Amino acid sequence: MQINFTLNGKPVSVDVPPQELLSELLRERLGLTGTHVGCDTSQCGACVVHVDGASVKSCSTLAASLNDATVISIEGLAPPGGLHPMQKAFHEHHGLQCGFCTPGMVMSAVDFAKDNAKPTPEAVRGWLEGNICRCTGYQNIVASVIAGAAAMHADVKGA
C-alpha cells in the first residue's frame, strides 16, 4: 500500500508491503542505516525512533501504520552539521563505546528528557530498561542522559 509520511523533516511517499517493518523500510529501502537491529524479540532497543514525537521500537512497528505520521530517526535528530544536546552529552560523558546501541539509546533518552528536566539516576535507569547496552555498564549513559536532559531544557529556556 502507498503511504505518505514525514521522515526527518522531508515528505516521503512509498509503497509498502503489509508485513514490512519500519526498521526494514528505513534500513533496507530508504538507506538510513543508523537505526540498528540488535535482536528479534523487541528487547534491545537499538532500533528506537520517534513517531509523532514518541519513542517507538521500529522493529515492532509496521511501516503501513505510518500514513500521515512524523518520523524522526537518529539521522534527523540534530540540525545539519550539528549535534542535538543529548548527542553532545553522550560525547561529553563517554556514554557510548561500540556505538551499536547508541542511536536507540539517544532517541529513547530524548523522548524521556522532554518531560524530565532533572531526572534522578533511578528514573533514568527505569526508563532505559528497554535499551540494552553490552559495553558501558550503563553508568556513563545515565550520566549522559541527566546532562542531556538539563541541556535540552536550558536550550529551550535560552530560546
Next chain:
Amino acid sequence: MADQNMKNPTGIGAAIRRKEDMRFLLGRGNYVADMKFQNMTYGVLLRSPHAHARIKSIDTADALKLPGVVAVFTGVDLLADKVGGLPCAWPVTGKGGAATKEPVHPALAQGKIRHVGDPVAFVVAETLEQARDGAEAVMVDYEELPAVVGVLDALKTGAPAVFDEIPDNICVDWEIGDKAATDAAFAKAAHVARLGLVNNRLVGNPMEPRAAIGDYDISRDHHTLWTTSQFPHIAKLLMGNFVLGIPQHKLRVVSPDVGGGFGVKQFHYAEEVLVTWASRKVCRPVKWVCERSEGFISDAHARDHVTEAEMALDENGKFLGLRVSTIANMGGYLSTFGPNIPTNLYGPLLAGVYTTPAVYCEVKCVFTNTLPVDAYRGAGRPEATFCLERLVDVCAIEMNIPKDEIRRRNIIRKEAYPYQTPVMMNYDSGDPLGCLDKALIAADWKGFPARKADAAKRGKLRGIGVCTYVEACGLAPSRVAIRLGVRGGLFESATVRVHPTGHVTVLMGTHSHGQGHETTCAQIVSTKLGIPAENVEIVFGDTDKVQFGLGTYGSRSAAVGGSALAKAANKVIMKSKKIAAHMLEADESDIEFEGGVFTVAGTDRTKTFGDVALMAHFPVDYPLEILEPGLEEQSFYDPVNFTFPCGAHIAEVEIDPETGFVQLLNYVAVDDVGTVINPMIVEGQIHGGVVQGVGQALFEDCVYDLVSGQLLSGSFMDYCMPRADSVPNMTVQTHVTACTHNELGVKGCGEVGTIGSPATVINAVVDALQHLGVTHVDMPASPNRVWRIIANAGGAQVGK
C-alpha cells in the same frame, strides 16, 4: 613521560573525549549489516533442530525451484570443492605429552549433526525473504541420536560419543603444577577447605549480531570478505590458507565498525567461509546477517566448568597448597581457541595474588552436543578467580578469620615483585595489598555491620564480598605462547605514516570495536611526536591497508599494539633527528626533541616536527646520499612477558528473603591497569567489564535441556542480560604500578572488571546467607535459586 603529559593536553594521561564518537552519535557508523553492493545476493543458513543426529538425506530440489533462489549448498558441495574444516589455532599438550584431539569442524555438516544450530545448508537468493523461503523448502531427513549435554554426563561410561572416533569424549586431559609438592602440602595441613562449584555457561551477546559479506571479483580472481571480526588478519590466514586455499595475496578481509566483540567475534566462523566460497560459486556478492536468535545457536559460548577445589592451610590461615580439578566443556567442535581457554588461561591464574607455594590443577576438556565453547571477556581468568576467591572465603568462614584478614595474611607484598608463582607466571609488578586497602576504605568496610543491622530492621539480608584477582594479559610473548601450543606469533604491529604537512596516519594491527583506540592510539602519538591528537588518524581492520596484525582480545591492544606504536614513533623520531640535524647544520647527537620541536642543545635554533615532515617530502636541501626521503616507519613488537593487572573489588548486596531477589547496592573496583592512557576510557572499560561479570553472577545463564540438547535460553526473553536498572553506580579507582617490560608501562584494562566481579558479587551473596550455614551459591544467584537456598535452610532468620 609524565612531564610531557603536563604540557600536552592531548597526550597520555589526558581524559580527552573520543575521536570516534561522532559517526556513532549521528547514525553514520559503517557496520557490515549496513553495507550493500551492486548485484548482491542474500544467504540464509538452514540449521539443525537436533543436538545429535545423522543426516540420512538432504533434498534441495524444491528449494531450487522457488522464485529468486540462486543456489543451495550443502556439506557435499564443500567436500567436492575440497573445502577444509575450520582449524583450531591453539591446541594444548595434555598429560604425558598427549595431543589435543582435533576432529574435523566442517563449515556445513557432513553426515553428522553435533549441536542444535549446526549448519546444514546455505541458501543464496535474490532477496533475504526468498533465501528464507528457500531454507524452509530444503528437506532434511535426520536420524536422531541420543545427545550428551552436561560435562559430567559426557564422561560417564556408555555416554553417547560426540565423535565416533573419540568414544570417551575427552578432547585433552591437561595439568599444570607440581602434584607431589601439592600433595605434600595437603599432608601437613592444619586445615583443608573444600569447594565444589559450577561456572555457568554464558553467551557473549555483543549488541551487533555477527554478519559477513563475500565479494569475489572474477576479473582479478580476488576475494574480499567483509566481516564483524575482532581479528581480520586471522580470518584471512585461517580461511585463506587452511579452509578455502585462497593465496594470501588474493584475499582481503575487512572489519569495518564492529558493534562490540568481547571475544565472541575473534574466532573464525563457518559463515565467513560460506559467503566467501559461495560468492565465488555464484560470481556475485553474498551477504549473511545473523539474527539474535540465530546468534544464540551459532556464536561460540563461554565458561561452562564443573570444578572441585581444595586449599590446604596452616593453623594461622596461611595457604600451603591449592588443588583444583576442573571439567571444561568444549562443545560439539573445537572453536578457534577453545582448548587454550580452560587450560593455559585458567590454571596459571589460580595462584592469584597469593604466596601459595604449591598449586596443582588438572583440566579435562570434553566434547558435548552443545555449541562450541571459547573465549569471552576474561576467558579462563574469571573462572580461575571465581574458583580461588570463592575457596578463600570458604577458608575464612571455616577458620573463622575475617575475609579481608585471610587475604592480607597471604597476599604478595609489593616488595616481593617480580614474583615467580609455582604455576609458570612471573609477575613483573603490582601492589595488590595497596589495591585491597584502597578498596576497603572506598567501600567503608568497617561501617558494614551497622548497614547490615539497618537492613535487618527492614527485613533484608545484607552481605558484603571482597575479591582480589590477577590477570595475565597483553597476549602474548610469542615464544612462550608457541611453547604453549598457539600456531602463530602473538606480536603486534604499527605503521606511523607522516604526511608532508606533519599530520599522521597510523595503521594498527589491533582492532577497535568499542575500546576507543582511535583516541588512545592518537594520544600515544601525541605524546611521542608532540602533535595534537586531532592531527592523528588511526586506521585498522583492513588487511589490504594494514600490515600483518594480530587483532584485539586478551587486553592486548595497549600493551602490545601500543608498544608497537611507541616503537614505530621512536623510529620516526630517530629519522627526524637526522633530517633536523641537516636542516640546523648541527650534529645529530646535539639534536634534542621535545614537545614537537627539534632544538640544537644549548641554543635557540629550532625546527618543528612539521618543518621536518615537509623537508622529508620536498627534499630540496636534504642529504639524499645518506638518507632516504619520506617519513614512514613500521614496527613489529613482541612482548617479553605477559602483563599482570591486578586489583581488589568489593560488592554489597541486599537479599529479600521473601523473594530471593538479590539487589546489588554498591560496587567498588580498585584496579592496577598500569599506565592509564585515557582515564575516562579506562573507567568506561571497567564499568562495562564489571557489569558483564555482575551479569554472570546474578542474571545470565545459558541453559540446555540436559536430555534433548535443546537450548532453553535462546533469546533476550529467556537469557537475562543486565539492564540499566539491574545495577547501581559503581566506584572505580586505579592504583597504578607501571609494567616494567614495555615502554609505556601499560598492562591492560579491558577484562579486569569481568575477572573480579563474579567472585566479588557471589562472595557478598554468600556473606548475606552465611548465618544459615551457606558457604556457596552457584551462579547466577537468581531469585529462584536464592529463595530455594533460604527455604531449604528453614527460613531467613533475618537479624541473626
